[in-house]
Amino acid sequence: MVLHIAGLEGSSVATTLFVAVVVLGIVQKIVSNHLYNKKYKFPPRIPGLPIVGNTFQLPLNQQGPWGIVQAKKYGEMFTCKIGVNTWVFLNSSRVVNDLMEKRSGIYSSRANLPMTSNIMSGGCRVLLMQYNERWRAIRKIMHTILNKTNSPTFAPFQDLESKHLIYEYLHNADKLYSANQRFANSIIMSVVFGKRMELDDPKMIELFETANEIIAAMQPGASIADALPILENLPKPLQWWRPRGEREFQKGLRVYRREVDELRAKIKAGTAKDCFPVQLLAAPETAKLGVTQMLFALGSIMEAGSDTSRMIISQILAAAATDGHWVKKAQALLDEVYGSNAERLPEFSDRPKLKYITAAVKESFRWRPIAEIGVPHMLTEDDEYEGYKFPAGTLFTWNSFNIALDPTEYDEPERFWPERFMNKDVNNVVKGHWGFGPGRRICSGYNVGETNVWIALARLLYCFDFEEVPGEHIDTFTSNWSEYRWAPFPVRIKVRSPKHAALIEREGKVAVETNY
Numbered sequence: 001m002v003l004h005i006a007g008l009e010g011s012s013v014a015t016t017l018f019v020a021v022v023v024l025g026i027v028q029k030i031v032s033n034h035l036y037n038k039k040y041k042f043p044p045r046i047p048g049l050p051i052v053g054n055t056f057q058l059p060l061n062q063q064g065p066w067g068i069v070q071a072k073k074y075g076e077m078f079t080c081k082i083g084v085n086t087w088v089f090l091n092s093s094r095v096v097n098d099l100m101e102k103r104s105g106i107y108s109s110r111a112n113l114p115m116t117s118n119i120m121s122g123g124c125r126v127l128l129m130q131y132n133e134r135w136r137a138i139r140k141i142m143h144t145i146l147n148k149t150n151s152p153t154f155a156p157f158q159d160l161e162s163k164h165l166i167y168e169y170l171h172n173a174d175k176l177y178s179a180n181q182r183f184a185n186s187i188i189m190s191v192v193f194g195k196r197m198e199l200d201d202p203k204m205i206e207l208f209e210t211a212n213e214i215i216a217a218m219q220p221g222a223s224i225a226d227a228l229p230i231l232e233n234l235p236k237p238l239q240w241w242r243p244r245g246e247r248e249f250q251k252g253l254r255v256y257r258r259e260v261d262e263l264r265a266k267i268k269a270g271t272a273k274d275c276f277p278v279q280l281l282a283a284p285e286t287a288k289l290g291v292t293q294m295l296f297a298l299g300s301i302m303e304a305g306s307d308t309s310r311m312i313i314s315q316i317l318a319a320a321a322t323d324g325h326w327v328k329k330a331q332a333l334l335d336e337v338y339g340s341n342a343e344r345l346p347e348f349s350d351r352p353k354l355k356y357i358t359a360a361v362k363e364s365f366r367w368r369p370i371a372e373i374g375v376p377h378m379l380t381e382d383d384e385y386e387g388y389k390f391p392a393g394t395l396f397t398w399n400s401f402n403i404a405l406d407p408t409e410y411d412e413p414e415r416f417w418p419e420r421f422m423n424k425d426v427n428n429v430v431k432g433h434w435g436f437g438p439g440r441r442i443c444s445g446y447n448v449g450e451t452n453v454w455i456a457l458a459r460l461l462y463c464f465d466f467e468e469v470p471g472e473h474i475d476t477f478t479s480n481w482s483e484y485r486w487a488p489f490p491v492r493i494k495v496r497s498p499k500h501a502a503l504i505e506r507e508g509k510v511a512v513e514t515n516y
């Protein structure tokens with residue numbers, strides 16, 4: 001027997017080891033499941049298959065509509081099993097508020113993702129980190145860049161880039177998806193690295209590719225190692241998913257490091273000001289956390305800061321083209337403040353007079369949430385709620401699409417209807433919707449995201465009308481907002497008058513020609 005094993009090919013040994021690990025895992029799971037079911041009590045479960053549970057029932061795309069169907073069937077909460085994890089979906093604001101918001105001290109960690117977090121991100125991507133000291137240190141650093149008191153740092157870049165944006169809409173309307181990307185990316189690159197981005201810049205495309213790789217890998221069932229973390233105990237050479245993960249990690253690191261190196265070279269040549277990354281990399285925290293961690297912190301800001309704002313702007317265009325009633329109202333208000341003969345562009349300083357625009361921006365965070373079924377948070381201690389008993393390690397997510405489109409939560413929820421946010425909380429960016437997530441894991445960049453979208457929307461609506469292309473209806477439930485290589489939907493854009501066109505030329509040209 002010993003001789004026989006010694007004589008086997010390497011691949012047979014791998015298979016034997018793999019089968020042994022899986023069988024051991026299954027036996028262990030059956031025993032622990034029995035004890036677990038006796039001790040804990042969960043909301044209704046979606047029936048699934050043995051071992052894999054509901055892993056392959058959750059679609060990779062269009063998860064929002066799936067979440068709605070399940071919530072209709074099972075009520076305010078339901079449970080499913082994805083990989084080895086138990087997920088509880090929270091389907092109303094009431095339960096999200098009670099658990100993920102009010103008890104966020106214990107509802108704020110993340111699942112163990114051996115592939116996506118440990119290998120592809122080297123454990124350094126803030127979005128995927130467990131709730132621990134490292135996460136706190138990185139959130140603190142991000143806060144110093146992204147907090148509201150830093151708005152004056154962002155405002156001049158948002159002003160410049162949104163002028164550039166309307167210029168692109170006037171001259172390159174067929175590439176507006178690319179213009180939206182450039183706008184969002186260039187703001188964050190200007191603040192963090194002191195440089196602007198060009199339309200279709202290959203470096204920007206590479207950044208979007210890195211971000212998209214991670215989002216795809218995070219989807220439940222996308223990676224066997226994340227679905228069955230026990231596989232991470234296999235010897236490294238037998239982890240067949242590892243080389244791909246390590247390649248992705250190196251690619252991300254190269255993309256982030258390139259920006260820092262470029263900046264350092266400019267500083268050495270005296271062509272750039274000292275700015276945030278250089279101070280950060282020289283700071284004592286960096287020595288503690290390591291250079292790779294700091295590069296990933298900067299990378300996360302670049303990725304998260306660009307992708308989200310451009311998707312929301314895309315959604316607003318779709319909302320404007322498919323339902324013009326709110327556009328007319330917004331344009332009437334903009335005309336009241338700036339005149340209908342296009343003498344000057346909307347400005348941040350007029351925000352108090354433009355509450356309807358602020359409400360429209362809030363509505364864009366609610367309307368078709370980009371994190372369709374939320375982003376799961378892991379419970380770190382056993383907890384009890386309304387007769388249920390949850391063990392530490394359970395994942396909780398806010399069923400975002402379902403809540404946003406539930407008529408018991410919002411009147412006429414399918415409509416893009418800014419009026420719903422015309423109340424005393426209009427200026428509270430996060431109140432009244434879950435677009436930025438709940439509790440302590442709430443999006444770090446919501447102030448920057450909100451102001452990006454605000455200035456873009458005010459200027460786009462003042463200057464342009466948006467219409468559907470005849471015969472090509474935009475389906476706002478199924479459009480792929482994350483598409484960055486081509487337009488996610490067809491839309492017709494018309495400048496409102498020759499005077500508006502002249503204003504865009506005047507202001508936009510200067511912006512396009514500004515270089516630093």
Ligand code: HEM
Nearest residue numbers: 126127304305308309371375436437438441443444445449
């Ligand atoms: C404009 C629209 C934006 C939307 C709709 C959005 C949405 C979200 C959501 C849903 C999460 C997950 C929250 C959770 O797990 O509870 C998140 C996390 C995050 N967002 Fe945003 N975001 C936006 C803009 C931004 C911007 C502009 C930045 C940075 C410049 C940013 C940086 C981050 C980071 C770093 C995290 C990870 C937080 C953590 O896990 O601790 N986001 N965002």
